[in-house]
Amino acid sequence: MTLPRIELLLALLGAAAMVLAAMATPWMKFVLTIALAKGIAVLGIMLLLRAGQVSFGHALYVALGAYAVAFLAPALPDAALLLPAAALVTTIAGTIIGLFVSRYREIFFGMLNLALSMVFYSMLEKFYHYTKGTDGIRVPSLGVAGLQLDRVTYEWTVFGTALALAFCFGLFARVYLASPMGQALAAIKTRETRLDFMGVSSRNVLLAAYVLSAMMAGCAGALIAMTSRHVTPLLSYWTASGELVFIAILGGAGGVLGPFLGAVAYELVRVYAAATVADMWQMILGAVLLLVILFARGGIWGLVSVRLQRRRTA
Amino acid sequence: MGDWLEQNGALLGLALLDGIASAALIFMVAVGLNLVFGVLRVLNVAHGSLFAIGAYAAASIGLFAASAGLPGWASLLALLLAAMLVGLVLGPLIEQLLLRRVYGEEPVLQLLVTFALFMILEDAQKLVWGVQPVSFSVPVSLMGTVDVPFGTDVIPYNTYQVVLLPAVAVVTLVGLALFLRRTLTGRVILAVTTDREAATAMGIDARRVYLLTFTFGAMLAALGGALSTPTASLVPGIGASTIVLSFAVVATAGLGQIEGAALTALMIGIGRSVAVTFAPELEVVVPYIIMVAVLLVRPQGLFGVVETRRV
Secondary structure: OOHHHHHHHHHHHHHHHHHHHHHHHHHHHHHHHHHHHHHHHHHHHHHHHOOOOOOOOOHHHHHHHHHHHHHHOOOOOHHHHHHHHHHHHHHHHHHHHHHHHOOHHEEEEEEEHHHHHHHHHHHHOOHHHHHOHHOEEOOOOEEEOOOOOOOOHHHHHHHHHHHHHHHHHHHHHHHHHOOOHHHHHHHHHHHHHHHHHHHOOOHHHHHHHHHHHHHHHHHHHHHHHHHHHOOOOHHHHHHHHHHHHHHHHHHOOOOOOHHHHHHHHHHHHHHHHHHHHHHHHHHHHHHHHHHHHOOOOOOHHHHHHHHHHHHHHO | OOOHHHHHHHHHHHHHHHHHHHHHHHHHHHHHHHHHHHHHHHOOOOOHHHHHHHHHHHHHHHHHHHHHOOOOOHHHHHHHHHHHHHHHHHHHHHHHOOOOOOOOHHHHHHHHHHHHHHHHHHHHHHHHHOOOOOOHHHHHHHHOOOEEEEEEEEEEEHHHHHHHHHHHHHHHHHHHHHHHOHHHHHHHHHHHHHOOOHHOOOOOOHHHHHHHHHHHHHHHHHHHHHHHHOOEEEEEOOHHHHHHHHHHHHHHHHOHHHHHHHHHHHHHHHHHHHHHHOOOOOOOOHHHHHHHHHHHHOOOOOOOOOOOOOO
C-alpha cells in the first residue's frame, strides 16, 4: 500500500474509533466535537505553514465564525443555515484582511495577524452594548434543517457534521496541496522570487490559501459555538491562536492527518490535565512546543509516517 | 475650531502630556526589540514578557525597599536595579539556551521558538506574582507635580511622567546612537548588523555580539517595564499587549530603525492618548489604524529601506 492509501485508511479507522468512543461515553462526544473543530482550524494553519508562514492570529476567524452564529441565531435558528453563513462571513473577512497581510511574509505576516486578532479581542470586550463584553453571548437552541431535535440527537448531529466536515476538508486539502496552487504554496517557502519569475503571482497563491484557512477557522468557530452554546471574547485571545499553532506543530505539518491527530491528543490531555495544572497550562504547552521544534520537527504525524515508511521499505 | 480649542484646550494638553509619557515607555520597549532584530535577525515575541517581568520585579524590589524603611529616592534606584537584574539574568539565559540553537534556521522556526518562550514566561510571571493587581507608586508621589503651561491654561502634571520618563527615553536614544557610532563595541555591533559574514571574516566574534545585544535589549525591555510600574497597576496580560503595541511601532517605523522608532512611538503614543480622551472606545484600535495606514502606503515602514530580493 502506498502512503496516501494508508493515510486514508488511518483516517477511516480514526473516524470509526471516534464514533465508538462517543457512543461509549457521552462526554467524549463533546470533547471530540471540539477536537474535530479545532482540527479543521489547524488544517488551515497547516496550509499556511506549507508556505513557510505562521499566523499568530487565526483565533480571530474562529471567534468571528462563533460570533456570527451567536449573532444570527435569534433571527435564523437553524444550524444548517448558520454554518454556511459563518463560512461566508469569515471568507469575506479573510479576503479583506488577506489582501493586506498577503503582502507580507514571516515576521510581519505572523505579527500583523496577531495584532489584528488582539484588536478584535479588545473590540469584543469593549463594545459591551453589542457583544455583552466578557460575559459573552449564549447561543439559543438550534434546529437542524427545519427539524427541532432533542438534545442528544442535536449533539450527535453536530458531532457528525464536524466529522464529515473534517473528512471533506482533509480530502480537499490533500487535493489542493497536490494541485499547482498547492505546489506553488510550497514554492513560496523555498524561493519565492523564482515563482514570480515564472509568471505566478505568489501573492495570489498565498491569498488563496489564507482565505481558505480563514474559512476553515470560521467553520471551526461555528461548530464550537453550536457545541458549547456560549461564545466569549476569549475565543480570539492570543492564547487561542497560540493553541492552534501549538496543535499544528504537535500534529505535524507533513500530512493532513497531522492536525486532527494533534487536536484529538491535545483535547484529551487538556480534559485531564488542564484542571490540575491550570496555572501552568500555557507554560507546559510552551515547553512541549519547544521540545517538538528542537527534537521532533515532524510532530506526531512525522513520527508515524517515518515508522510506516520504514516498514514498507523493510 | 477656535471655539472647540478654547473649550477643550486643557483636555487636549492633558492628552498630549499623557501621550508623551506613554510614548517614552513604548519607545524603550520598541527600541530593544528593534536592536535585537537588527543584530540577531530574530523577532523576539517574548520581548513583551521581559517588559512585564521587569515591571513586576520593580514593584517587588520597590515595595521591599519601602518596607525596609529605605528613603524615598531608593525607590528610583529599585526601578533601575530591577531592570538590570531581569536583563542580566534572563537575557543570557534565553540567548544561550534557546536562540543559539536556531540561528540561521527558517524564520518560521525562530518565530515559533520565541512564541513558545512567550507562552512559558507569561505563566511563569503569573506563578510568581499571582493574578491580583500589583501597584507601587512611591516614585510618582516622591517627585510631586509640575505646572505645564499650555496656551492659556496651566496643567499640573506629575513630574515623574512628564519630566523623568521623556528624559530617560531621550538619554536612551542619544546614548544608543552615540554608543553605536562612536565606541568600538558599538561599531562592532553595527558591523555585524550590516554584514555578518564580512564582520566574522574580519575576526569579530559574532556570537559574543549576539549575546551582548540580546542582554542589552532584554535590559531595555525590563527598564521600560520597571519605569511603567509607578503609574500603572500590573495585571496579567500586559506582556501580550506590550509586544503587540511595540511591534506596531516597530512595523510602522520600519524594522531596525532606531531614530524612526522614537518618532513613531511619539506618534502612536499621542494618537492613543488623544483617542482615550476624546473617543475612548477607539483607544485600542488607533495604533493599528496608524500602522495599517502607513503600511498600505509604505509596506517597508516610514523609515524602512526596501530589501533587495535574492533569486
